Amino acid sequence: MQTNTTIFKILKKADFLLLGALLLFAFAGSILLARAQKAPGETVRVTVDGEVYGEYPLSQDAEIFLPPTNDSSADGFHGENVIVIAGGEVRMREADCKNQVCVRTGSISRPGQTIVCLPHRVVVTILKGEEVLDAVTH
Amino acid sequence: MPLRIDRTKRLTLDAFLVTLALIFSYVEVLLPFFPGLPGVKLGLANLVVLIALYRLGAKDAFLINLVRILLAGLLFAGAYGLLYSLAGGIFSFLVMVVLKNTGHFSVPGVSMAGGVAHNLAQLAVAMLMVQNVNLLFYYPVLVLSGIVTGILIGIGAVLLSKYLHRLS
Incomplete structure (x- = not known):
């Protein structure tokens, strides 16, 4: 009881202003982004190290195997990833990275959604055909 | 700021806090x-x-944070993870110091700003690393989670701080 009241007492006006500003920032963004994501996705783009590795139609089931590379250039070693397109959805089925964030991301199907494997610098993005972010900014 | 804390005590205290923070990182x-x-x-x-x-001031807190990030990065995350942690840790620390020094914010408020700053800095690094602006779609989630976790940690710090009479 005592501690609860002190917690609320210590909060200041600036805290609430900042909270409000941050919430507004997040919600405004999510509304804009949700609008951009409404249309169903069409193309799956896979990039490795920021370079396009391949583009695949979302409507066609496929399995994309990214083999491990071991080139000793600046970017070094990449592990292996298995991307699966099935039933209009994409997911990362396997990755031999430590954190497995990409695998746990699950399936994506709408434009702008991404699966990222940071350790391997692999990004799977769904595109609408035109660049999705342009639709947001314009 | 501490009044008459001799250097050895200070070093020990900082090392102790680094260890504690490292244990928290490991728990997560x-x-x-x-x-x-x-x-x-x-x-x-x-x-x-x-x-x-x-309780100890910005200098000690920064050193504790930096050493904790370096150790946790090397132990648990590897080189990439370390880069994200550094970006998030340093940027959020700067934001927290600035807000604290204005005197207008409470501890949970400062911590909330730190949480959001941490997440946004990591997102920025991620976007640079993978060269993909579409990651921006994830920012509302990161802002909200930064708010929630930051406030929770801030309240935790206030409650915990009451029981740390000898820490200064």
Whole structure:
């Protein structure tokens, strides 16, 4: 009881202003982004190290195997990833990275959604055909 | 700021707090509080950093944070993870110091700003690393999670701080 009241007492006006500003920032963004994501996705783009590795139609089931590379250039070693397109959805089925964030991301199907494997610098993005972010900014 | 703390005591105290923060980092590696949401963490280690910031001052808190990040990065995350942690840790620390020094914000408020700053800095690094602006779609989640975890940690720090009479 005592501690609860002190917690609320210590909060200041600036805290609430900042909270409000941050919430507004997040919600405004999510509304804009949700609008951009409404249309169903069409193309799956896979990039490795920021370079396009391949583009695949979302409507066609496929399995994309990214083999491990071991080139000793600046970017070094990449592990292996298995991307699966099935039933209009994409997911990362396997990755031999430590954190497995990409695998746990699950399936994506709408434009702008991404699966990222940071350790391997692999990004799977769904595109609408035109660049999705342009639709947001314009 | 501490009054007459001799250097040895200070060194020991900082080392002790680094260890504590490192243990918190490890706990979160073992038991993620929000599995399934990439990039979302409670940030228990920030509990230590926050208390150090208010009780020992910015210099000690920064050193504790930096050493903790370097150790945790090398032990649990590897080189890439280290880069994200550094970006998030340093940027959020700067934001927290600035807000604290204005005197207008409470501890949970400062911590909330730190949480959001941490997440946004990591997102920025991620966008640079993978060269993909579409990651921007994830920012509302990161802002909200930064708010929630930051406030929780801030309240935790206030409650905990009451029992740390001898820490100064």
